Amino acid sequence: MKHLDDSTADPATAIGFLLKALQHSLRQAMDEALRRQGIDLSFAHFATLFGVCCEPGINGAVLARRAMVSAQTMNAMLRRLERDGQIERRRNPDNRRADNWYITAAGNERLEQARVVGDAVFARMLSALGAEDSRRLLGYLRRCVQALEQGAAD
Numbered sequence: 001m002k003h004l005d006d007s008t009a010d011p012a013t014a015i016g017f018l019l020k021a022l023q024h025s026l027r028q029a030m031d032e033a034l035r036r037q038g039i040d041l042s043f044a045h046f047a048t049l050f051g052v053c054c055e056p057g058i059n060g061a062v063l064a065r066r067a068m069v070s071a072q073t074m075n076a077m078l079r080r081l082e083r084d085g086q087i088e089r090r091r092n093p094d095n096r097r098a099d100n101w102y103i104t105a106a107g108n109e110r111l112e113q114a115r116v117v118g119d120a121v122f123a124r125m126l127s128a129l130g131a132e133d134s135r136r137l138l139g140y141l142r143r144c145v146q147a148l149e150q151g152a153a154d
Helices: 011-036 043-054 060-067 071-083 105-126 131-153
Strands: 087-092 095-103
Touching: 011 043, 011 105, 043 060, 043 071, 043 095, 043 105, 060 071, 060 095, 071 087, 095 105
Parallel strands: none
Antiparallel strands: 087 095
């Protein structure tokens, strides 16, 4: 990624590649930190569990889109979390082919353990920024997400 450190790099291109590099580094750091703490979750499983916790009754298709994975990949993650007793499936009363997912008490406990680990990784990621820079970054990222989501709706 050295070429992206060059101040002459096109910002639009550099930012896109740097966001991908950040996502990759964050995933690796989270996977390693979770493994070191003996928490049997990958970052992808942690993110899925978090999504189910935040939106009880969410379906797999929505989770897959948000995680940028295929429906098959998400289905495998959901089945594993269900098998491990972290989430439970309920039939969607309006769509027989869709399932709604809910976190269990065991899933909440596992999620809280993982969140402690995640908070430390996130703090390390942002340690190069001050509080004001972190708030600005948050705002910038939200605006970028909104712009892309708005463009998709047009």
